Amino acid sequence: MNAYLKLEHVFKSFKRGSQTSEVLNDVSLSIQKGEYVSIIGHSGCGKSTLLNIVAGLTPATNGAVLLENKEVNDPGPDRAVVFQNHSLLPWLTVYNNVRLAVDKVFSSTKSRQERHDWTMHNLDLVQMGHAKDKRPSEISGGMKQRVGIARALAMEPKVLLLDEPFGALDALTRAHLQDSVMAIHAKLGNTVLMITHDVDEAVLLSDRIVMMTNGPSARIGEVLDVPLARPRKRLALAGDPTYVKCRQRVLEFLYERHRFVEAA
Numbered sequence: 587m588n589a590y591l592k593l594e595h596v597f598k599s600f601k602r603g604s605q606t607s608e609v610l611n612d613v614s615l616s617i618q619k620g621e622y623v624s625i626i627g628h629s630g631c632g633k634s635t636l637l638n639i640v641a642g643l644t645p646a647t648n649g650a651v652l653l654e655n656k657e658v659n660d661p662g663p664d665r666a667v668v669f670q671n672h673s674l675l676p677w678l679t680v681y682n683n684v685r686l687a688v689d690k691v692f693s694s695t696k697s698r699q700e701r702h703d704w705t706m707h708n709l710d711l712v713q714m715g716h717a718k719d720k721r722p723s724e725i726s727g728g729m730k731q732r733v734g735i736a737r738a739l740a741m742e743p744k745v746l747l748l749d750e751p752f753g754a755l756d757a758l759t760r761a762h763l764q765d766s767v768m769a770i771h772a773k774l775g776n777t778v779l780m781i782t783h784d785v786d787e788a789v790l791l792s793d794r795i796v797m798m799t800n801g802p803s804a805r806i807g808e809v810l811d812v813p814l815a816r817p818r819k820r821l822a823l824a825g826d827p828t829y830v831k832c833r834q835r836v837l838e839f840l841y842e843r844h845r846f847v848e849a850a
């Protein structure tokens with residue numbers, strides 16, 4: 587089957603003065619449409635660099651990223667990114683933060699009323715419609731991440747890129763947001779590439795988990811299939827043998843084969 591998103595022999599080095607450090611060494615990955623893929627690995631191994639290359643924010647030194655068989659080198663609304671630190675514009679309301687993205691993408695294809703309805707639809711999808719007139723400083727961290735996700739979804743991206751989207755949240759908020767993202771993924775069938783440090787999060791959300799070796803010159807060490815039926819319920823899964831086995835496999839990779847200092 588032809589991959590929807592394809593990374594082909596991606597290499598990345600950074601130059602500082604006369605020194606060159608290789609961060610990524612020959613990363614190749616094929617992702618199918620609708621697949622939820624997580625990347626996990628030791629801190630500093632190059633996960634964000636890899637995501638930024640897919641987003642078109644950082645150029646690869648070698649290799650290519652293809653989306654629907656077309657090479658992508660620049661940022662575009664077909665690959666929306668949600669960062670760990672909510673990147674909302676503080677002077678705009680929740681509504682206008684999403685509306686700005688909607689106007690940018692759909693100004694020539696949707697009427698004003700349609701753009702309004704689409705903005706509200708996406709805010710409702712993440713249960714933030716009620717807070718549409720608030721500014722980012724007036725809402726919690728979890729709510730800001732919801733708005734960031736609504737803004738990304740509102741662009742109708744082909745691929746949703748999540749860079750530790752729940753990393754800065756407390757455990758309960760994190761669990762709620764993970765459930766929301768699972769529900770949205772079930773409803774919309776988005777193709778998702780997510781970076782995480784959290785083993786349980788990776789197993790709960792993903793169809794496949796890409797495990798990176800330690801840097802420098804990080805590469806893909808192993809790719810694990812997560813053959814758990816959806817919808818997935820976190821409480822029921824805690825004792826599920828397949829869940830436990832997947833979790834164990836990721837932990838073994840991170841702790842035994844490749845030192846992982848930030849405990850999951």
Ligand SMILES: Nc1ncnc2c1ncn2[C@@H]1O[C@H](COP(=O)(O)OP(=O)(O)OP(=O)(O)O)[C@@H](O)[C@H]1O
Pocket residue numbers: 600601609627628629630631632633634635636801
């Ligand atoms: N713009 C840059 N210039 C020079 N070096 C960089 C740049 N961006 C990243 N690096 C280096 O590349 C390596 C990988 O960084 P990256 O942020 O991709 O790792 P990560 O796996 O996402 O880390 P973490 O899990 O801690 O977020 C690090 O050694 C970092 O210092």
